[in-house]
Amino acid sequence: MSVETIEKRSTTRKIAPRYRVLLHNDDFNTMEYVVETLLKTVSSLTQPQAVSIMMEAHNSGLALVITCAQEHAEFYCETLNNHGLTSTIEPEE
Secondary structure, eight states, X not given: OOOOOOOOOOOOOOOOOEXXXXXXXXXXXXXXXXXXXXXXXXXXXXXXXXXHHHHHHHXXXXXXXXXXXXXXXXXXXXXXXXXXXXXXXXXOO
């Protein structure tokens, strides 16, 4: 008589690391342009959120735009940069 051993593999999913998209203050673009560009780039933002992000960057030099998957973060960052804004991404801690 033989006994079969059934191996159970772990199926825990690894959560993809999330990235923060940061907007840096600049002295070139108007506040209105920054808000418009944020709204066009990150469709989930509302007008008040975009204004708040712009003011945060204006007052403190840096503002968190959104935290998302790396691919999306890179897209948002690149799009903001292509529109003349200064944006970077960093891994979420």
